[in-house]
Amino acid sequence: MILEQISVFVENRAGAVADITQTLAEADIDIKALTLADTGDFGVLRLIVDAPKKALAVLKLAGSVASLTPVVVTSMGNEPGSVAKIARALADAGVSLEYIYAFVAREAGSAYAVIRVENAEAGDAVLLKAGYGEDFKL
Amino acid sequence: MRALQTERLVKQVKHTYENVVPYRKKMQEKGVEPGDITSIDDLSKLPFVNKDDLRDEYPHGFRAVPLEDCVRIQSTSGTTGRRVVAFYTQADVDLWDECCARAIVAAGGTKEDVVHVSYGYGLFTGGPGLNGGSHKVGSLTLPMSSGNTERQIQFMTDLESTILCCTPSYAAFLAEAIHEAGLIDRIKLKAGIFGAEAWSEEMRRNIEKNLRIKAYDIYGLTETSGPGVSFECEEQTGMHVNEDHFFAEIIDPDTGEALPEGSKGEIVFTSLTKQAFPLLRYRTRDICVLSRKECSCGRTLVKMAKPMGRTDDMLIIRGVNVFPSQIETVLLNQGYPANYLIILDRVNFTDTFEVQVEMTEEMFSDEVKFIEKKESELLAALRSMLGISPAVKLVAPRTIARSEGKAVRVVDKRKI
Numbered sequence: 103m104i105l106e107q108i109s110v111f112v113e114n115r116a117g118a119v120a121d122i123t124q125t126l127a128e129a130d131i132d133i134k135a136l137t138l139a140d141t142g143d144f145g146v147l148r149l150i151v152d153a154p155k156k157a158l159a160v161l162k163l164a165g166s167v168a169s170l171t172p173v174v175v176t177s178m179g180n181e182p183g184s185v186a187k188i189a190r191a192l193a194d195a196g197v198s199l200e201y202i203y204a205f206v207a208r209e210a211g212s213a214y215a216v217i218r219v220e221n222a223e224a225g226d227a228v229l230l231k232a233g234y235g236e237d238f239k240l
Numbered sequence: 241m242r243a244l245q246t247e248r249l250v251k252q253v254k255h256t257y258e259n260v261v262p263y264r265k266k267m268q269e270k271g272v273e274p275g276d277i278t279s280i281d282d283l284s285k286l287p288f289v290n291k292d293d294l295r296d297e298y299p300h301g302f303r304a305v306p307l308e309d310c311v312r313i314q315s316t317s318g319t320t321g322r323r324v325v326a327f328y329t330q331a332d333v334d335l336w337d338e339c340c341a342r343a344i345v346a347a348g349g350t351k352e353d354v355v356h357v358s359y360g361y362g363l364f365t366g367g368p369g370l371n372g373g374s375h376k377v378g379s380l381t382l383p384m385s386s387g388n389t390e391r392q393i394q395f396m397t398d399l400e401s402t403i404l405c406c407t408p409s410y411a412a413f414l415a416e417a418i419h420e421a422g423l424i425d426r427i428k429l430k431a432g433i434f435g436a437e438a439w440s441e442e443m444r445r446n447i448e449k450n451l452r453i454k455a456y457d458i459y460g461l462t463e464t465s466g467p468g469v470s471f472e473c474e475e476q477t478g479m480h481v482n483e484d485h486f487f488a489e490i491i492d493p494d495t496g497e498a499l500p501e502g503s504k505g506e507i508v509f510t511s512l513t514k515q516a517f518p519l520l521r522y523r524t525r526d527i528c529v530l531s532r533k534e535c536s537c538g539r540t541l542v543k544m545a546k547p548m549g550r551t552d553d554m555l556i557i558r559g560v561n562v563f564p565s566q567i568e569t570v571l572l573n574q575g576y577p578a579n580y581l582i583i584l585d586r587v588n589f590t591d592t593f594e595v596q597v598e599m600t601e602e603m604f605s606d607e608v609k610f611i612e613k614k615e616s617e618l619l620a621a622l623r624s625m626l627g628i629s630p631a632v633k634l635v636a637p638r639t640i641a642r643s644e645g646k647a648v649r650v651v652d653k654r655k656i
């Protein structure tokens with residue numbers, strides 16, 4: 103399924119990530135998954151939250167630079183090779199992967215992948231065809 | 241000297257009036273004719289020239305002789321439109337060499353010396369200037385240019401260099417590298433001629449101790465010819481101005497009024513002999529003091545103190561002139577807010593130069609490679625504008641003070 107991921111600019115200073123997550127916590131936004139891409143110079147924090155539009159609004163209000171990006175979220179097996187299988191399915195269909203990260207849902211205990219491709223709908227279709235489920239619930 | 245200066249000035253004013261249209265216009269606006277200038281004391285009747293005049297007339301406006309009579313150009317750093325190109329006839333090159341030769345002689349140089357020139361060669365005047373001066377003295381000249389420290393040290397030991405010419409920060413860096421390599425006892429240097437950037441007495445003492453030499457200051461600017469406008473003698477209490485070629489005045493930078501000897505103000509130079517690029521009353525923006533106190537070296541040339549600051553916001557970073565406004569121009573062109581902070585420091589004798597820039601919605605992406613691409617485009621644009629590479633640091637929006645009132649754009653932590 104396609105969800106809106108929120109991405110936030112993180113400057114290279116102590117406490118930058120803490121400030122962002124604090125802002126979200128104060129707005130009662132629940133973080134489902136989070137990953138930080140870091141260059142040593144700056145970072146991009148990527149999050150799956152329960153209310154992305156609200157998250158975007160509160161972060162902008164707090165002075166952050168943030169944006170929403172459609173990503174494909176799918177459940178996957180909890181065993182070794184699961185991510186590789188997804189990446190292979192996309193590659194075989196000619197969909198190139200920008201980045202991918204995995205998380206385990208607290209309630210269900212099962213593993214999920216967040217996949218960023220250029221065209222989220224095309225990527226979602228490929229994965230549905232390959233038998234990946236629509237079963238993630240925010 | 242004043243008789244010689246008068247004779248040369250009268251001739252130079254006539255030459256400039258006849259051949260430099262923008263300066264003729266300035267004189268006409270001020271109601272001055274060449275005939276009004278009959279003595280060096282009449283100098284203050286003449287209008288000033290500043291860097292913007294030269295930039296506005298880029299490249300040929302201030303050239304006073306046909307191109308076929310020119311043999312060389314040199315140029316200031318900065319991008320097109322901000323650059324100044326200075327032209328030289330063979331006579332101009334000769335007088336420049338002569339001025340630099342005097343600096344080498346004042347530092348104890350003779351034809352027996354080996355002069356190691358580690359200033360950059362090219363459009364920058366440092367390398368060509370000292371190179372020409374060294375030829376004139378008859379010294380063996382090593383045209384090393386800057387960089388490649390290992391090779392510098394190898395030539396210094398193998399060819400027994402005796403006089404080093406470079407920026408003071410590079411001299412300090414070389415000194416450290418020589419000690420690290422354990423080669424100080426194989427170094428035959430006796431003197432160094434260091435210029436093109438600010439340096440303190442403390443830095444001088446350090447270089448002198450570490451290289452076991454006497455360190456001399458030298459001053460000049462591309463607009464007037466290059467290094468050698470003034471130079472230090474063994475007394476090390478200011479730089480003698482080659483005033484038979486460059487007449488120095490101190491003015492009040494706000495009113496333009498000429499100030500008496502000993503006053504602190506902006507130093508202004510009039511080139512008395514240059515043919516191709518004759519600047520009359522060129523405003524350097526350097527704050528300085530002139531003194532005619534007798535010098536123990538016997539030279540009677542007026543002495544200028546080491547410049548004590550600038551009347552504008554120009555920064556000298558690794559020997560290159562940088563104006564904060566240039567950085568602002570690049571940021572606006574690249575779609576960034578004109579809100580930035582320049583942070584300067586000196587680490588291991590080299591200037592560090594960081595520009596903090598605020599991140600914007602337009603520059604942001606969830607993909608790091610997109611942001612990095614934007615960042616490297618900005619870096620390339622800054623490099624081509626400034627002639628040197630800053631480090632760019634992206635910071636969160638609205639974290640740099642806004643520009644209302646007097647915004648702090650530069651944090652200079654360099655201890656020089």
Ligand SMILES: [Zn+2]
Binds near residue numbers: 473474536538539
């Ligand atoms: Zn002297």
